[in-house]
Amino acid sequence: ASPARRLPVYTGRAIETVDLHDRETLVPGSTFLGPAVVVQEDTTFAIPAGTQARVDRHLNLLLTFAE
Helix, strand or coil, X not given: CCCCEXXXXXXCCCEEEEEEEEHHHCCCXXXXXXXXXXXXXXXXXXXXXXXXXXXXXXXXXXXXXXX
């Protein structure tokens, strides 16, 4: 998935520039890796570093966390 833009975020260790994804533009099959931020009308959430995000056919955002 292509990010809407990049923005500086404090990740707990340092300020890093991460991808910002608009939830409305994510379609089934879209994938991306964290660290990232996803925004939608009613919430904003962070995807941790090393986490893979995938949008399923029902538009759910499925996360696979790094071990």
